Amino acid sequence: MTLGYAFIKPLVAVLLILVVAVVCWLLFNWYSSPDFEISELKHGSVLEFDNGVSEVKAKNSKLTVLTYNLGFAAGPMQETLADDHPESFYTDNLDKFIGFVKSKDVDILLLQEVDLNSKRSSYVDQLEYIMDRLGWGYAAPVVDWDLYFPLRKEHKIVKATVVLSKFPISSNEYTLTSCKPNFDNILLNIFYYPLLWKSTMQRVSIIVGGNPIDIYNVHLCVWSRAARVEQIKYLAKWINENPSGRDFIVAGDFNFQAYIRGTPIPTVDMSKTPFMKQLWDQVPEISELYSSKSSDAQSIHNQYTFPERKHRYDFMYYSANIQVLDSEIDSSIDSSDHLPIVATFKLK
Secondary structure (H helix, E strand, C coil): CCHHHHHHHHHHHHHHHHHHHHHHHHHHHHHHHHCECCCCCCCCCEEEECCCCCCCEEEEEEEEEEECCCCHHCCCCCCCCCCCCHHHHHHHHHHHHHHHHHHHCEEEEEEEEEEEECCCHHCCCCHHHHHHHHHHCCCEEEEEEEEEECCCCCCEEEEEEEEEECCEEEEEEEEEEEEEECCCHHHHHHHHHHHHHCEEEEEEEECCEEEEEEEEEECHHHCCCCHHHHHHHHHHHHHHHCCCCCCCEEEEECCCCCCCCCCCCCHHHHHHCCCCCCCHHHHHCCEECCCCCCCCCHHHHHHHCCCCCCCCCCCECCCEEEEEEEEEECCCCCCCCCCCEEEEEECC
16 A cells, blocks of 8 residues: 555656646746737648649630638538538538539639548548549648647547649648637637637639639638738738739638637627728729628628528639629538639639
8 A cells, every 4th residue: 555655646746747837838828829820921732633634724714713611521510620420421511512513613622621631520531532533633732720639529630721723733822820719718718729720821823724823712710800800911912912913813711700609709890890891902903702892791791601690701802804704602502511602704
């Protein structure tokens, strides 16, 4: 008994020291970090898939683009970060989405929340799954969450923001934004802050018909309007640094007036001018499919892309030299809790 106690006593002391050290680090990390921080610009990888596809020619200068928060193919209602579903649930949702993309004859996909190798989606590499079945040749991923949760059912999560293309991709640049969460419980904020995903802004240059077009794929911070405002300013500056006359498309999940379960309804944000106005103020002659500089929040949400709240989180902007031929927010697909936006453009 005495020998056992002599062995356990220092072990308990070591464990106690470790717990205190972790708590101190969490507190220091929380109180010493800014509310949000946009990282320096980084260069990401460009993947080429051997799908036996020769270079695709532009369809009479027409280009069909789709943006979709895939929500790791977890269906129209997500209760947690890892609802209990069999692998077939996710692959069926992916198959529905792939069929939808083919039916719309899409050329470029801007996707958010794509799982690459996560337990919650049965370790299916969703990017590879989609590319193999579409038969496309090019993709540009940005991993914005790669973590192991030993004490939670999610365990391993690897999530990415991705541009997929029929046409060659020449470059992939991105920046990640870390944001402090705003749960009602401050202890949850302190604990989860170092474990949470980053927010992505990505610029991918694609060669269409011999000419480059810049595709900005964004998934803005869900936790903070202030962070989203700064991200939009960064995005506007980034666009304005482009070579003069180069066409561009900006699309993705802007998390306009968004909030997640367990956080307060953002009443202050909802009372303010839509933060996307910064793009119209700072980027000359930019347009959006279903809104304008003068649109108020209610008119914006009338074209909702998040059915659960009937809010519009997803947008698609385009430069002055691009003509919109057709567009839709399609409610027929339920692979995610978001709705896709599809637009066909004519390039000049």
